Amino acid sequence: MAAREDPSREGRPSWDSDSPWLPKLGDLRGRLNPYRGPEDDPSPRPGGWLASVAVVLRPDPSGRELELLLIRRSRSESDPWSGHMALPGGRKDRRDPSLLSTATRETLEEVGVPLARKGEPLGNLQVVQPVGAHLPLFTVLPFVFRVPAPTVARVASREVAAIRWVSLSHLQDKRNQTRFTYRRNNISLRFPAIDLAGHPIWGLTHRILTDLLHRLDADTAGDRDGQPTGSGS
16 A cells, blocks of 8 residues: 655655756746636537546656656446546536546545645546546546655555556557557457556556657657447347
């Protein structure tokens, strides 16, 4: 289990201008969509709802690499993505003033990281929606945050089975590119994926991370839209 967060670290994060990873994040801010507030939230699809996720970035202990926070969802028969790798986040609550607030709240509830206090929002990525008639009709707005190197996460919700910090170089490495076959009833679809110690990163999460990597580096390998290439069987 991940280490618990040190409650003694208070206040907003301070950033070392000499850190080699900081210019990369500075470039990223200019490549993200600026978020002004609720007026930038997308509209839900008819009969659907809104959700947001947090793409949380921190420098590794060496300061030369960026790491990204992922969760592995707990297994549940009611969850189409049961047991899969994902980003912290969830459905907008009626008490959330914006989708940015949703991402912040859900991240605290799921992995114990207080983004409102220790994180800095850099902007948002492209809106994504599930592919498939049998999937829920939600619309996801991904937000990118940076947090200080000492930031740790923990399993803080029964919806989360495990957490994992993964380097961006692992996500970019062509050797980790694979395909994931999604099977449901008589349907079989193959999706682009990234292998993470035997756990595929696919679907919405893959599409979000591919968007992020392309903005960080135009030469990043991978299928940008992450659409399925198989067919029903």
